[in-house]
Amino acid sequence: xxxxxxxxxxxxxxxxxxxxxxxxxxxxxxxxxxxxxxxxxxxxxxxxxxxxxxxxxxxxxxxxxxxxxxxxxxxxxxxxxxxxxxxxxxxxxxxxxxxxxxxxxxxxxxxxxxxxxxxxxxxxxxxxxxxxxxxxxxxxxxxxxxxxxxxxxxxxxxxxxxxxxxxxxxxxxxxxxxxxxxxxxxxxxxxxxxxxxxxxxxxxxxxxxxxxxxxxxxxxxxxxxxxxxxxxxxxxxxxxxxxxxxxxxxxxxxxxxxxxxxxxxxxxxxxxxxxxxxxxxxxxxxxxxxxxxxxxxxxxxxxxxxxxxxxxxxxxxxxxxxxxxxxxxxxxxxxxxxxxxxxxxxxxxxxxxxxxxxxxxxxxxxxxxxxxxxxxxxxxxxxxxxxxxxxxxxxxxxxxxxxxxxxxxxxxxxxxxxxxxxxxxxxxxxxxxxxxxxxxxxxxxxxxxxxxxxxxxxxxxxxxxxxxxxxxxxxxxxxxxxxxxxxxxxxxxxxxxxxxxxxxxxxxxxxxxxxxxxxxxxxxxxxxxxxxx
Amino acid sequence: xxxxxxxxxxxxxxxxxxxxxxxxxxxxxxxxxxxxxxxxxxxxxxxxxxxxxxxxxxxxxxxxxxxxxxxxxxxxxxxxxxxxxxxxxxxxxxxxxxxxxxxxxxxxxxxxxxxxxxxxxxxxxxxxxxxxxxxxxxxxxxxxxxxxxxxxxxxxxxxxxxxxxxxxxxxxxxxxxxxxxxxxxxxxxxxxxxxxxxxxxxxxxxxxxxxxxxxxxxxxxxxxxxxxxxxxxxxxxxxxxxxxxxxxxxxxxxxxxxxxxxxxxxxxxxxxxxxxxxxxxxxxxxxxxxxxxxxxxxxxxxxxxxxxxxx
Numbered sequence: 001x002x003x004x005x006x007x008x009x010x011x012x013x014x015x016x017x018x019x020x021x022x023x024x025x026x027x028x029x030x031x032x033x034x035x036x037x038x039x040x041x042x043x044x045x046x047x048x049x050x051x052x053x054x055x056x057x058x059x060x061x062x063x064x065x066x067x068x069x070x071x072x073x074x075x076x077x078x079x080x081x082x083x084x085x086x087x088x089x090x091x092x093x094x095x096x097x098x099x100x101x102x103x104x105x106x107x108x109x110x111x112x113x114x115x116x117x118x119x120x121x122x123x124x125x126x127x128x129x130x131x132x133x134x135x136x137x138x139x140x141x142x143x144x145x146x147x148x149x150x151x152x153x154x155x156x157x158x159x160x161x162x163x164x165x166x167x168x169x170x171x172x173x174x175x176x177x178x179x180x181x182x183x184x185x186x187x188x189x190x191x192x193x194x195x196x197x198x199x200x201x202x203x204x205x206x207x208x209x210x211x212x213x214x215x216x217x218x219x220x221x222x223x224x225x226x227x228x229x230x231x232x233x234x235x236x237x238x239x240x241x242x243x244x245x246x247x248x249x250x251x252x253x254x255x256x257x258x259x260x261x262x263x264x265x266x267x268x269x270x271x272x273x274x275x276x277x278x279x280x281x282x283x284x285x286x287x288x289x290x291x292x293x294x295x296x297x298x299x300x301x302x303x304x305x306x307x308x309x310x311x312x313x314x315x316x317x318x319x320x321x322x323x324x325x326x327x328x329x330x331x332x333x334x335x336x337x338x339x340x341x342x343x344x345x346x347x348x349x350x351x352x353x354x355x356x357x358x359x360x361x362x363x364x365x366x367x368x369x370x371x372x373x374x375x376x377x378x379x380x381x382x383x384x385x386x387x388x389x390x391x392x393x394x395x396x397x398x399x400x401x402x403x404x405x406x407x408x409x410x411x412x413x414x415x416x417x418x419x420x421x422x423x424x425x426x427x428x429x430x431x432x433x434x435x436x437x438x439x440x441x442x443x444x445x446x447x448x449x450x451x452x453x454x455x456x457x458x459x460x461x462x463x464x465x466x467x468x469x470x471x472x473x474x475x476x477x478x479x480x481x482x483x484x485x486x487x488x489x490x491x492x493x494x495x496x497x498x499x500x501x502x503x504x505x506x507x508x509x510x511x512x513x514x515x516x517x518x519x520x521x522x523x524x525x526x527x528x529x530x531x532x533x
Numbered sequence: 534x535x536x537x538x539x540x541x542x543x544x545x546x547x548x549x550x551x552x553x554x555x556x557x558x559x560x561x562x563x564x565x566x567x568x569x570x571x572x573x574x575x576x577x578x579x580x581x582x583x584x585x586x587x588x589x590x591x592x593x594x595x596x597x598x599x600x601x602x603x604x605x606x607x608x609x610x611x612x613x614x615x616x617x618x619x620x621x622x623x624x625x626x627x628x629x630x631x632x633x634x635x636x637x638x639x640x641x642x643x644x645x646x647x648x649x650x651x652x653x654x655x656x657x658x659x660x661x662x663x664x665x666x667x668x669x670x671x672x673x674x675x676x677x678x679x680x681x682x683x684x685x686x687x688x689x690x691x692x693x694x695x696x697x698x699x700x701x702x703x704x705x706x707x708x709x710x711x712x713x714x715x716x717x718x719x720x721x722x723x724x725x726x727x728x729x730x731x732x733x734x735x736x737x738x739x740x741x742x743x744x745x746x747x748x749x750x751x752x753x754x755x756x757x758x759x760x761x762x763x764x765x766x767x768x769x770x771x772x773x774x775x776x777x778x779x780x781x782x783x784x785x786x787x788x789x790x791x792x793x794x795x796x797x798x799x800x801x802x803x804x805x806x807x808x809x810x811x812x813x814x815x816x817x818x819x820x821x822x823x824x825x826x827x828x829x830x831x832x833x834x835x836x837x838x839x840x841x842x843x844x
Contacts, residue, residue, distance in 0.1 A: 119623075193673065194623060281671075282626065282669035282670060282671070283624075283625065283628070283629060283670070283671050284626055284628060284629060284669065285626065285628040285669045286628045286629070286668070287626070287628055287630065287631070287633055288632070289625075289629060289632065289633040289636065290632075290633070290636035290637070291636070291637070292637070295633060298625070299622060299624075302624075382618060382620040383620050383622060385581075385584075385586060385616055386614065386616055386619070386620075386634070386684065387634075387637060388584075388586060388605075388609075389584050389609060389612065389613075389614035389616075390609050390634060390638045391606045391607065391608075391609040391637070392606065392637050393605070528588075529588075530586070530587040530588055531586040531587065
């Protein structure tokens, strides 16, 4: 009796303060979470109208479905089609993307409120209050659950017009993936000592899940491959929203969330605050870093190597898929039109390769913005202050990081081109060129980040918003029939479509000048303003 | 004496919040200058202006005869700085950071007399030993005090004319604090100028030739400790042979408390003479006089700040 009672008080004590911490977490994320949820919701809810406009009749939709089903490259990228209703096509077109966004949102929230807090030392102060040992992790997971829950609710309500059962299945699948990666992030946060590494580790798991699903869906046209079933993203598609929902798949999510959560709690209970399971090795007693450039490279080289591997692998995989894209020699004018608008003009293989080069250019903007914003991180953390107290001008200090940012972006696109060439086995020069022609557009985004950082350092993180908008326009803008004025806002929209299209030199040159002007203005601002701490 | 730092009428606001409001500061070459003030008085802001990290709104500042904003890079070759809150790169070892600062200071110029890293290697090794620093640990594993030591070793091992130290001993234990004090004394012996912002009064009393006290972005006192002591009051307690006479009428006497033949009072230090004469006229049986401490000096200015705040 007494023991049972003691255990119970013990376990409630472990959660003491969870409510307060949860409210605090939601307050800290009061801008970030609504933005993530709104972007995801708007993206999904714009689909039924867009698809309905392009494929108004059932015959159109059946034709689209047949072709998509027959094309293994497209199945790998987007997933298999299970039905010809507008709802089913929406779930097909946007399901994986929405689930990935939910997963990223969840992993960011969880790491932010667990490992980030410990790394910064804030956790010590919090834990010294009336706060249970498990409260922080629980609050972080609950914050992610709240976000995923709200997202699911909005999606379910918004899609209910297409049929309520499908709406519920679709939104639960998206939220299930989100929650699952929240618990993955919770495990990663116990393993690593740095928040950056915890985010990286979880993102790598997410990337693996995407690749498994893509490989499985390339092999089968009904999501039945073992590889697909190994991936949580595959579970979401196998829920078959709007196509004879399989509700039991939800049990997989529940079981996986419970299992990963249990692992995270078990790990958390076995370690000290601030410590981790992957420990830090000692470094050299004397250093060889001697310049701003060397320092910037040393700080960013891990990230550059990770991105390099990703770009090379993605290039090889997409290059290998390109032949399959030619299967899509259908008579459906609209499908062809969509695909051509996504980036190509000539033969479908070329169109596919051009679209992939464009996609990798879009992803490279995320690298360049993150890399430029290292300057901001160095400044706000106070580390820049100590460096700038030496005889090192601000411009030279910034130049070190910008070299890694801009040079790294060009390097990544070169790797992507080489990867495409290796995977495709032909047209090496044209494919490398197709990727390199994206570089000026990537640099424009980098320049925008420098501009924001130099002129309004407090608003520097909004560079992520600019990059996010460009990625959204590029990724789903064409399928949404957005007006040309909006599409023109993205620098990528002005680039020649290579391979297959004609090379026009003026757009990349204009973009180069624009990038240079943005960067120069930002640097001029940096030179004149106060350093913030 | 030439001046290492001359600041006059410095103004700086952040948005609508004024941080510096006509600050003056003079630091002579070769002196250790204590820079005191309550939290938020503008000490760190001043140091950042002197380093060219912030640009003053008005007023002039000269460091080693140069403009700290315009000539920042050239100037920094001769300055070492220890910030109040040392942050290190998580994945760089302490030794790497020390050498990085050293090389950056040298500006990547060609070797000078075999010292390719801008630091004196013997001095570097000696300092690491004296501060008991493990240079192989990574930035994220250092405690606050150890991060402070990394910055201190880098600063003391470099060949500069001016050291700017912003509350450098905040995280150090008493033993390390003593090491620090000896290092400062050695640096002074080499003719280096040190501007030391601090809250530890015993440290300032022991180390500094002159001090400046600032409050709300203005300099309220500046001078040698001996000068400043004249501005404070001495406590006197005496037992007299007969009842004292006319003490209350003397200028500069405060808090007079006469109980029969026992007298307690405070007197402005520069008026001490007259009080002692009056006491000895009455016949002194015993006398204790407590000299003013820096604490009192400090408290007087800090409490004045509170009073003003209350108004």
